[in-house]
Amino acid sequence: MPDWLDIILRSLFFLVVLFLITKWLGKKQISQLSFFEYVTGITIGSVGAEVATKVETSMLNGVLSILTFALAPFIAGLISMKSKAFRDFVEGHGTVFIKDGKVMEDNLKKEKYTTDELLELLRRKDVYTVADVEFAVMETTGDLSVMLKKENQPLTAKDLDLAVPSIKETQTVIMDGKIMDEPLSTIGQNRNWLKTELGKLGVTIENVFLGQVNSYGELTVDLYDDKLEVPSPQERPLVLATMKKCQADLELFALGTENEEAKQLYVRNSEKLQKAIDKVSYILKS
Incomplete structure (x- = not known):
């Protein structure tokens, strides 16, 4: 067998071997590498490349050798789950970089980070002022976790005492111009409903590259022809407009009647409807 063909076959073989080993070790190997996993990962790749390109080396x-290096982090992971001391030694632990808006210079030096590098990491988190940070820690994975001070954190529905409905997962019901029946059944709909919604938007299934149904049951589509504009769903704005019209009508009825009892009834219901509008308007606005 020619050397070039032998190298191609060996490379393909070890590519499959490394892929299967990585799948076996799990997603942590590619997302959160500890020092130990980083070293073994480099070594496994080096061994694979060496054996694949050197035809005189035994496959x-x-x-x-690869299996030995692959077993090492697997066994280390099992021990780490049972021993915190071993886990701290192998995986390390987080290092506080900022506390109460103050930079911990000694910890920066310990992890060999400069001030410029710290500021760069903060900018990646959309933080530009150190004094705005309550707490920042360098995780063992190399990511910087940042908690802003309370007054610098964005407002949430809880802060405003708003009752927010739970958000369901967006379902992709059309992909590459083909209807996906399983996501449709997940949201309790069928093809007839989908075709009706497409008709409201004035498009056909053949023109749709991607179609998704959001938490509110609204269909949004992306067309193959990017020059065509598709109107956004109007169900929620229409409901809001109807509620506002009803509230305005109640106020007009209250002004137009001379019956005091009816006037009070219209006023009370108008106020109740206005309160309901205030609570749901942020949901119904498109």
Whole structure:
């Protein structure tokens, strides 16, 4: 067998081996590398490349070497789950960089980070002033976790004492111009409903590249032809407009009647409807 063909076959073989080993080790190997996993990952790749390109090297020995290095983080992970001391030694622990708006210079030096690098990490979190930060810690994965001071945190519905409905997962019901029946059934709808909604938007299934149904049951589409504009869903704004019209009508009825009892009834219901509008307007606005 020619050397070039042998190298191609060996490379493909070890590509499959490394892929299967990575799948076996789990997603943590590619998302959150500890020092130990970082070293073993580099070594596994180096061994695979060495055996794949050196035709005189035994493939069996290469596989055994890779399996040995692959077992090491797996066994270390099992021990780490049972021993915190071992876990701290192998994986390390977070280092506080900022506390109460003050930079911990000694910790920066310990982790060999400069002030410029810290500021860069903060900018990646959309933070531009150190004094705005309550707490920042460098995680073992190399990510900087930042908690802003309370007065600098964005307002939430809880802060405003608003009751917010739970948000359901957006379902992709059309992909590459084809209807996806499983997501449709997940939201309790069928193809007839989908075709009706497409008709409201004035498009056909053949023209749709991607179609999704949001938490409110509204269909949004992306067309193959980017020059065509599709109107946004109007159900929620229409409901809001109807509620406002009803409230205005009640006020007019109250002004137009001479019956005091009816006037009070219209006023009370108008006020109740206005309170309901205030509570749901942020949901119904498109």
